[in-house]
Amino acid sequence: MKLNINNLNNKSFWKNADIEIPKYNINKVRENTNKNPAWLHFGAGNIFRGFIARIADTLLNDDIINTGIVAVDTHSAGKDDYEMIDKVYKPFDNLTLLASIKNNGDIDKKVIGSITDILHADFINYYEALKKIFISNYLQIVSFTITEKGYSIKDLNGNYISTVKEDISNEPKKSKNIMSIITAMLLERYKNGAYPIAMLSMDNCSNNGDKLKSSVIDIAKEWNKRGFADDGFIKYLQDDKKTSFPLSMIDKITPRPSDYLSKKLEEAGLEEMSVFKVGHNNTALFVNAEVPEYLVIEDLFPNGRAKFEKADVYITDRITVQTAEKMKVSVCLNPLHTSLAIFGCLLNYNFIYEEMKNPLLKKLVEKIGYDEGMKVVIDPKILNPKDFIKEVIDERLANPYIPDSPKRIAADTSQKIAVRYGETLKSYVKNNLDASSLIGIPLTIAAWLRYLMGIDDNGNKMNISPDSMLEELQIYIKNIKFKDTKTIGNNLKPILSNDSLFAVNLYDKKINLGEKIEGYFSEMISNENAVKECLKKYIN
Known part of the structure; x- marks a missing residue:
């Protein structure tokens, strides 16, 4: 059995394989998301597929939300590099198999269907697609799992790194660094209604939201000096009733896929479960993860949010x-x-x-x-x-x-x-x-x-x-x-x-x-x- 939307209709197979499948209508959710995108996520790797997308999946299953997440791959952002999209997402209709492994070897298996589309952080081919979502007044959250170094725009001497130096001297539409890309999209949102938005870093680093905010505002100020953005844009970014940067604490180990699990899934009758390379990294259709998981988020969402508490997320001060x-x-x-x-x-x-x-x-x-x-x-x-x-x-x-x-x-x-x-x-x-x-x-x-x-x-x-x-x-x-x-x-x-x-x-x-x-x-x-x-x- 190959994992795709059509084959999910074969409910007896998934039941016999002890694999939970979505209760919701995936195609309907995708239709809803296309019309009214509420959640965009940058960083399409394992922690996203095995944890963040699982949160949305739980809320969809419990009929708490009716839209999913649009994912954005950030691998080699700015280059024509779509391996993650072409090998991990598209061949399987953007579905993911999450395998949560207990320390006694028991495996809880479920299909995650909450990822409605996959784009790339590449302005050469995806600028308009990203802009369309970013300027939507329905968009509530842009979240991130891009690793700690993704927020770095300066070296230890306080000088801009080369890609940022290039970006801030060009018009925003030509951005290549991920922080410049994010700032350029926020500039589009500001110009097209200045709707409120929460920019939610879920990366495993101290004061992650503050790091994101600092990098975005630094780039915006440089563009302001060069006439690409006005003072109102800076105020828009600094006003947390317009643009918020909540803090979060995330914890779940989602390591590289194991050959042990690959064999187990193939024994259950699933096809194409082998581990393969995307760039220098091992990956697979499935995500193997530990069972314990923690996500604590500052309640700062100026355009509203889903009831994340219903998916075991801590929402607090x-x-x-x-x-x-x-x-x-x-x-x-x-x-x-x-x-x-x-x-x-x-x-x-x-x-x-x-x-x-x-x-x-x-x-x-x-x-x-x-x-x-x-x-x-x-x-x-x-x-x-x-x-x-x-x-x-x-x-x-x-x-x-x-x-x-x-x-x-x-x-x-x-x-x-x-x-x-x-x-x-x-x-x-x-x-x-x-x-x-x-x-x-x-x-x-x-x-x-x-x-x-x-x-x-x-x-x-x-x-x-x-x-x-x-x-x-x-x-x-x-x-x-x-x-x-x-x-x-x-x-x-x-x-x-x-x-x-x-x-x-x-x-x-x-x-x-x-x-x-x-x-x-x-x-x-x-x-x-x-x-x-x-x-x-x-x-x-």
Whole structure:
């Protein structure tokens, strides 16, 4: 059985395969959405297909909404690159199979039919299609899962990156960078009625809505200087009764598709379930995901919204979102994930769940979470921090059926490390706690610098995951020689003192971790298996 709208009519097959299918009329929903689009989403990857689209699917099934989501693929935005559309969406009528895997191996399977259309963030071919949706007064929400680096428009020196520099000197219609594209579409909405809209970042980064707002307004101001936009447009963007940028906290692991699940689905009678490449990434028709999921959103929707609460979404105030987000990204999940990613790469682990079988690595993340982070965590009330972290360590990270890899999580660590560890260090200072007594966090930072050498713990060369700051960081790292601790010199100081990177200067007297990290690093490069020995020495 191939997954498409027509074959959903064969209800006996889906029932026998224990796969839930939509209760609503998909074609009718698509017709409604085409007439009155309410929700547009940028970023058509797994977290969208397996979580955001599931929310809309639930609301459709329960007859709470009657329109779906128009998705926009952002891969290689500005280029004629439509692999995601041509291989993942169109051949299967934009349907997705969501497989939620419990840690005992049980699988809940359902077809998601809420994605009504798929476009591309490419103004060459999709400008008019995007504009048509953006200027609709029915449009309530434009949401995003484009990864944290998608919002970056400047480098660490405060200069615009090349694509943005090109965009702000051209008319908006020629934009190529995703932030410029978004700003250009908002400009069209402003010119065609200035209807209210919520721009909702659902990316896993601190104060995500503020990052989105800052980037959009910066670009708008540059266009204003050049006469492409007027002062009224800036006011439109700055007035949250017109254009809002709600904060959110999102949490659900949707890793690359597993061959295990591919075989299971094929055994159930489904065709074309194999894993294939889109660009450099493995993908599939299905999305495999863990069962736990959390989405907390600031209630700031000037053009109205669906009753997201009915789909297990927390709708709350700004402070609660910030507290929940900080709890997750600075204490209860992301710091643990990053630590496992870094050590996992150095110690040649293929999967996170395998690392959790190593008593030392398990103790490491318990120390970072329970001992070091929990001292400064603030309870958001809607989620209990101790229950949350217990679920993370005992169930989620240890789930053998969620094959998340250290290499995937290690990507762009430079963009994440300030929030995942720096915020905790700042909280130690704020609460007059002794940051210099920490072990797990500085050990992880030292291991990250060791990882940047591109040499594993056996002394062999290893590939480093993509990172936008890799070249800049390796200017210092490349001068350090494996097994020669005398070459460390002052090479680490420009990195460890960079408060843009870590949110603090690690040599600051109130932090006092710079020399400690240098010492850990020195031990880790002293010989083969030195990383493993460091874990044995300091984690107990």
